[in-house]
Amino acid sequence: MVKSRRNIFLIAVFVLSYFTVHSSQFTPPKADNISHFTFHISEDTAKAGLYDTGKMWTFEFPPYQYLKEKYGFEAAEEWFNDVRLSALRIPGCTASFVSDDGLVMTNNHCAGGVKRQVQKEGEDIEKTGFYAATLEEERKIPNYVAEQLVFLKDITADVTAEIAKGKDLKEKISIREKTMKDMKAKYEKETGLKCDVITYYNGSLFFVQGFKVFRDVRLVFTPEEQIGYFGGDPDNFTFPRYNLDCTFYRVYDENGKPVESKNFFKWSENGASEGELVFTVGNPGSTNRLRTVAQLEYLRDVQYRNMSFLMNSLYNKLAELKVTNPSRADEYEDLRLAFSNGWKSITTTYKALNDPYLMARKKDFERKAVEFVNSNPDLKNTYGDVWRSIATTRAEMAEIDKKIAPFFVNNTYSSRYWVIANELVRYATQMQLPEEKRDTTLKTKRYKDFIA
Structure with a gap:
């Protein structure tokens, strides 16, 4: 039976680190094509908002009052508990119970490795997809939780x-x-x-x-890659979606029976309507919402500027190689996909850091915070110098970065020869140490194969 949920359509399954909903198609900026505004924005008119630091909350601290005042939504603790218990954490992704008999839904790309683990000889699940018509046909995923x-x-x-x-x-x-x-x-x-x-x-x-x-998770359904990844990377991080970006598992108990999942997200027959309150549930990475203006300026002028340039260069070069080397097009597309989410995050953040209006609001937020601290003698004595100290260290880091940036080594963005040279120097340095003090990674098969 199809049921709606208190007029709130909860998006709790399309999350990797977090799922960003946009009203229009996402177009990542190029590092050399960031808009630089020439008009002056007064810090007297650009004011910090109540939730300028973000609207991501933990289940320990639900924003009851805010939801009531802003949206007229009065959620009891039981409602948040139900949502929390309906969501799941799986390796590298977020998922959710979507039935009372252990059915679980997640993204298609979250099952990339799973498909290869459960397919039998002669099968190509990425090409053909997989569907278990009965419980007996569901395939247990090795070492998966x-x-x-x-x-x-x-x-x-x-x-x-x-x-x-x-x-x-x-x-x-x-x-x-x-x-x-x-x-x-x-x-x-x-x-x-x-x-x-x-x-x-x-x-x-x-x-x-x-x-x-x-510890007993079984594959129920996953689409063919052509429809699961339809639209390619440009359609990722957008809403609405035009592909079948989903995979279904089923969770079993220690007795080999489907789990009785009392908390689960019920299917909404009509989906979300315009202006309706929508929640996203997931397991994002850490946030740094209270970075100072000096820290953000350092990211804008140094770190994110450099990273955006490197990532754009690599992304565009891989697109070019797909055309000039069609026989390796799939290989180059896999490489693009592997870092594309990070590319979008970095380049879009860089664009935001170059938005004078957003920065002016951040400056207003910081000014009020400094004024509050300085108005209290005890707080001023303990924290009054923090902002100046951070600004000083960021300025020093910017100068140091100019000297060390050319020596930055990364397996993704650096020359393969540069990576090899760096590892050889590291290996020689480590071998001079007593064995008990050497980096444990030197003992891994991957590293031994690399040195060989």
């Missing part, structure tokens, strides 16, 4: 009490790391769950997250 966040606990008081016992910064850091490790072991023993101790706001808060781990 799905994790459900079922436990949350604030342990800030416990951790900070231990940290306070440290005599200096070095000892405090050591105590913090040991305490987090001990807390992880403690709660894993108490709950029987896989636990992670995480920090929020640069170590201001500490939480334990406990995950129920499902």
Whole structure:
């Protein structure tokens, strides 16, 4: 039976690190084609907004009041718990329960390696797709898990009490790391769950997250690559989509039976309508929302500028090689796909950093923060010099970067010969150390093959 969900259509399955919804097609900028505005934007008229630092929230701190005031949406704690328990974490991606018998949905590209793991001799699932018409035909994925966040606990008081016992910064850091490790072991023993101790706001808060781990995950459906990746890379990071970008798994319990998933996202018959409140649930990477103006200017003028140039050059060159070397077109497209999400993120962020209006709003935000700190003698004594210190170090880093940038080595963007030379120097340096102090990566098969 098809059911809607409280008039809220939750997008909780199309997420890798996070799924960005745009009202128009995404067109990443070229590094040499960033718009530079010549008009003056007054910091007196460009004001910081309430949520200029973003609208990504954790389940520990749902924005109840904001949702009520902004959208008239009054969500109880039970609603957020239902959403949290419906979402899943899988290797490299986010997924969600979409039925009461363990059916799970995720992106097509999240199953890239899975297809190769479960296909039998003579099959080419990427070309033909796969569909299990019965439970018996579903294929178990080797060494694969799905994790459900079922436990949350604030342990800030416990951790900070231990940290306070440290005599200096070095000892405090050591105590913090040991305490987090001990807390992880403690709660894993108490709950029987896989636990992670995480920090929020640069170590201001500490939480334990406990995950129920499902170790029997089976492939139910995945489309042919031609329709799953239809539109190619340009259609990625856009909405609406015009391909079948999905894969279905089923999660089984320890007795080999489909999991009874009480919390799941129900199919919406009509989808989202214009102006409707939409939520995205996922497992994004870390954020740096409170970077200072000086830090953002450094990223704009140095780091992201350089990275945008390199990534654009490589992306465009691979497109050119697809045309000039058609026999290797698939290989070049795979290389483009491998780094395209990062390319879009970097180049679009670079474009935003060059937007004077956005930067003016950030400056207004920072001005108010500095004024607040300086209005309190205790805060001023502790934090009043932070912004100046950061600005000084960014200026120093910008000068240093000019000297070291040519020696930047990266497997993706650097010459293969440069990577080999760098590894040989590293190998020679490591071999001068006692064996117990050498980097453990030297013992891996991949590294031994590389040296050979």
